[in-house]
Amino acid sequence: MPEPLLSVRDLEVSFATDEGVVQAVDGVSFDIGQGEILAVVGESGSGKSVSAMTLMGLTRSPNARFSGSAMYKGEDLISASDERLQDVRGAEIAMIFQDPMSSLNPVQKIGAQIVEQIQAHEALPDAQARERVVELLERVGIPRARERIDSYPFEFSGGMRQRVMIALALSCDPNVLIADEPTTALDVTIQAQILQRIRSLRDETGAAVILVTHDLGVVADIADRVAVMYAGRIVEQGSLDDIFYDPQHPYTWGLLGSITRVDKPRPARLPAIAGLPPSLADRPEGCHFRPRCPHEFAKCTEVPPLEARVEGGQHLDRCWLTVEQKRSDREVLPGEIGLRSKEGAPA
C-alpha cells in the first residue's frame, strides 16, 4: 500500500459520567490512503461518531480523556492545538455530521451560514459567495436554490438539511472527507446522486473518504475497504469482498445475517443478534462480543488482538477461533452468511 494519507493508531476516548467511566473508543487503529473509500459500519453506539469527531478535535470536553495518534501529513491531529485544528477543519479535512440540526445554527438563514463558512477559508465578496452557495445547493439536488437560500433550517426537510451539510463539506474540495451517515434522510435516487458526487470528488482530487454508514447497500456500492466496529473496537477490517464473502468475526456474521433485501422473500420476523451490547462503563473481560457469541470458548476471556489471521495479510480480525473453525462455523444459508443464535439467549 502507498504511504497512507491518514494513519490512526491506538485511539482511545473515554468520558467521565455519573455512572462511571464510559470507554467509547478502545484502541482504534486504521490507515487510509489517497483516493480510498473506507466504510465504517457497526453496532449503534460502538464509537464510530466519537472516533470521527475526535479526529476533528470535536470531542474535547472537560469530561473526555484521549490517547493515541492520528498522523495527517506528518502532523498529529490528536495533540494539535485547537487553533491548528480550526484551520485544518473545513479546509483540508471536512466532516458531514450525523445530526444536521446539531451543527446548523437554527436561527441563522441557510445561505448566510454557508457564505460564512466559505469566507472563513477564502476571501470572496458576498455576492460571489452567494452565487457559489446557489450552485453548491443545486449540485446536491435542491432546485431553485436562489429562492430557498434565505430559509431557516427548520424550513427545510430532514433530507434537505442533510444535503446542506454535504454541500458545506464539499465546498472546499477537502483532502479527507469524513461522512458520518450522510444519506440516512435521503431517498434512494438522491442518495445515488450524492454517492456519485462523493465518488467524483475522490476521482478528481484523490480525496480519501471515511464513510460511516449503517446501509450495507451503500457500502456494497461505494466502499473499497470496510472496518466493522463493536463496543469501541474495530473487530474486523478488510476489502469489500473480504467482509461480504469471507467474514471472520462472529459479530460481522450477525450483522450480515440481519440484512433484509427487497429482492428476497420477506421473512415473518427479522433476524437479529440475540442479546444486548455490553455496557461501556462495565465491559466484559476479553472479547467484547463474548456474552452474545455462540462460539465463545475459554480463550475468549483474553482480548484478541486485531491481526491478520487469513492468508494475504490485509484482512484483519479480532476473534480467537481458527480460520478453519470460522469458515465452517458461520452459518451459510443459501447465498447468505449468518450467526447461529446463542442457546438460551432471547431471540
Next chain:
Amino acid sequence: MSSQPEPDGKLLEVEHLKLHFPIRDGIIFDRQVASVHAVDDVTFDLIEGETLGLVGESGCGKTTLSRALMRLLEPTDGTVRFRGKDVTHAGHKQLEPVRRDMQMVFQDPYASLNPRKRISQIIGLPLRLHGAPRDSIENRVRELLEKVGLHPEHLNRYPHEFSGGQRQRIGVARALALEPRLIVLDEPVSALDVSVQAQIINLLDDLQDEFKLTYLFVAHDLSVVRHVSDRIAVMYLGKLMEVSPAEELYTKPIHPYTGALLAAIPIPDPRENRRRERIVVGGEPPNPINPPSGCVFHPRCPRATDICRTVEPPLARYPSGHLAACHHPMNVTEDEIRAAERDETSPHGCGDELPKDSLETVSLPGSAGAS
C-alpha cells in the same frame, strides 16, 4: 380511552389535506410572495391495526403530512378525523383528549430531545403529564429503555451523551410510554445498524399484535418499509402517486416514479451490485413553490406525453385495490386497464380520464419477482 373506533375500523381519515407554507419577502416582513406546496390534496384512511408505509423523494412532504395529522401544524385546507371526530382546526383544549392516543417519533432525534433534561425525565414526561404515580414512572421508564436496547446506566445521561442511534431509540421509547393507539414514525430506524433495527421493528410488530396499534411508517429504506407495511403510499411533490398492497408495490409498481425508486435501491451484495445496471431518474428535482402543470412527475418521466403536461391524472383503482395516478401506467394488462375506475380519493381538480394504453410491461432490475 377517549372514544370508540368507528364501526368500519377507520382510526384516522384524511381528506383532501393541504398544507402550504407561506414564503415571505425578506425585507417587507409581512408580505407573502409565494407558498411551498408541501402537502397538496392528499386523501387516505388508516384502518385500526394496520401499518401504512409512506415513502417518497426527500422534500416531498412526508414530515409535513405527519405533523399535520398529529395536529402539530394546522392544515391549510381539507379535513383530518381521528376516531370520527373532526380535529382539523381543533384547539389545544379540544385536542387534549386525543393527544395521548396519537404519538410521534420525530425524524431529527437530536432536535426533538430537550438538551437540558436527563433521559429518565424525557421518557417520563408524557407519563407525568398524564398523572402517573411517581414510583410507577421510574419502573416504566426502565422497562421502556430495556425494550429499545439501552441500559439502566443511561437513565441519568443527557441527550448529547448518546450516539445518533441511541437518541433515535429514546424517541421511540418516549412515543411508546403512553400506550397510544396511533404512532406516526418518521424515519424511526434510519440511524440503527441492521441488527438493532431488526430488534426495534420486531418490538413494534409485537406491540401491534398485542395492542392492535396503528402505524404510519415513514422511511427511505424500502426493504424496511416492505417488511413493516400492510399498504404503502408513494408520495411525490406533495401528492400521492401510488397506494399499493405492500408486497405488490415491489413486484408490480405501476407509477413510473415508483419504478425509478425501486431501480435505485442499492443491493447489499457487492458482486450483484456491480453486475446490475442502475437507472437513476434524470432531470431537475421539482420545485414545490411552483409545481409543474399536469402530472407533477412529467418533467422527469420517460413516458410523458402531451396529456401528462396538461391534465393531472386521477388516482385509478385497479382490480387488486392498487391505486396509481398515471396516464401511462406500467405493469398492468389491457384487462386491468379496462377494469380500472377513478378512485374517490383522487385530488380535486384532476382530470376524469383514466389511462387508455398500457405501454409495454417494464421489468425492473433488482426488484422482487419482476422477470
